[in-house]
Amino acid sequence: MRRLIILLLPLALAGCGLFAHQRGGPPPGAVHAVLGAPYQADGLWHYPRDFSHYRRTGLAVVIPPGHGAATLDGEAFHQDGLSAQSQVLKLPSLVRVTNLANGRSLTVRVNDRGPAQPGRVLAVTRKVAALLGIHANGVAEVRVRLLAVRSAALRASLAQGHGAPAHAVPVGDVQASSLAPPPGAAGQAGPVQGAVTATNAGHLPNVATGLSGIVRQGQPDPGPLYVEIPGFGSVDGAAGIRARLGAMAGAIVPQTKGGQTLFAIMLGPYGSVAAADAALQATLAQGVADPEITVR
Numbered sequence: 001m002r003r004l005i006i007l008l009l010p011l012a013l014a015g016c017g018l019f020a021h022q023r024g025g026p027p028p029g030a031v032h033a034v035l036g037a038p039y040q041a042d043g044l045w046h047y048p049r050d051f052s053h054y055r056r057t058g059l060a061v062v063i064p065p066g067h068g069a070a071t072l073d074g075e076a077f078h079q080d081g082l083s084a085q086s087q088v089l090k091l092p093s094l095v096r097v098t099n100l101a102n103g104r105s106l107t108v109r110v111n112d113r114g115p116a117q118p119g120r121v122l123a124v125t126r127k128v129a130a131l132l133g134i135h136a137n138g139v140a141e142v143r144v145r146l147l148a149v150r151s152a153a154l155r156a157s158l159a160q161g162h163g164a165p166a167h168a169v170p171v172g173d174v175q176a177s178s179l180a181p182p183p184g185a186a187g188q189a190g191p192v193q194g195a196v197t198a199t200n201a202g203h204l205p206n207v208a209t210g211l212s213g214i215v216r217q218g219q220p221d222p223g224p225l226y227v228e229i230p231g232f233g234s235v236d237g238a239a240g241i242r243a244r245l246g247a248m249a250g251a252i253v254p255q256t257k258g259g260q261t262l263f264a265i266m267l268g269p270y271g272s273v274a275a276a277d278a279a280l281q282a283t284l285a286q287g288v289a290d291p292e293i294t295v296r
Helices: 002-020 126-132 148-159 235-244 273-285
Strands: 039-041 044-046 055-062 083-085 093-099 104-112 122-124 140-146 225-232 250-257 260-270 292-295
Touching: 093 126, 093 148, 104 126, 122 126, 126 140, 140 292, 225 235, 225 250, 225 273, 235 250, 235 260, 260 273, 273 292
Parallel strands: 055 122, 083 104
Antiparallel strands: 039 044, 055 140, 055 292, 083 122, 093 104, 093 140, 225 260, 225 292, 250 260
16 A cells, blocks of 8 residues: 555646646637726736727736636637737737847737736737747847737627637748847847748638738847836826835826827836836835836
């Protein structure tokens, strides 16, 4: 009996390790459009909207192990899929994600809510991270641009029963493609494993997904980090919050959105993610609502 227990113990421990990386939840079902009400995550409120225009810079992370079988809009979740999580975009949406450190960009399908951590604008699958050159355990400066027309067409296709799953990838041969940074850029981007080359780009899944897997190389555009507190209707309104933040470096800047001039507090610049995170936490400790980390 003792020998039997000893033999079974490794299996039991292996099982514990397995289930530690899984999370319960509903199975995949009918894919459907989701907006949702405002919600709070880790001390911050998020306000989902059906954006006609969305372009943000900020920090992206990789979706950690433990995701359930389905995304919020009913699709099967796969870490090898071309998909991502957003706190505010209507689901599903198509976005163009650019890694500002190396200039690589890729179209992905946003089909889930997240990330929960403050100061993060997007979470991507391990596959997307590998294609964009983002370390699996790291944080990357990114630009996220909504492809509004294609996103609306995608959601319209769902109503007709033609919504292909987000993990769909080209069915032709997928090859590695070397995408070094443009001349003069610092560092080496290295090879992209699984990037689609021109020879097989025509073999695509259902066009409604808009996912080709093609990685495009642009000019790297990294920048310093700022903590942004947006949305003030007047300089005086922004100045009251700015005074509450004391000696933190920053300024009040005008921003034009939708033909309206608003004012934002820009704290920084910060030369590291750790410094920007510390400033973000300091603003939250002062009771400031809705701070964001942006790249300028």
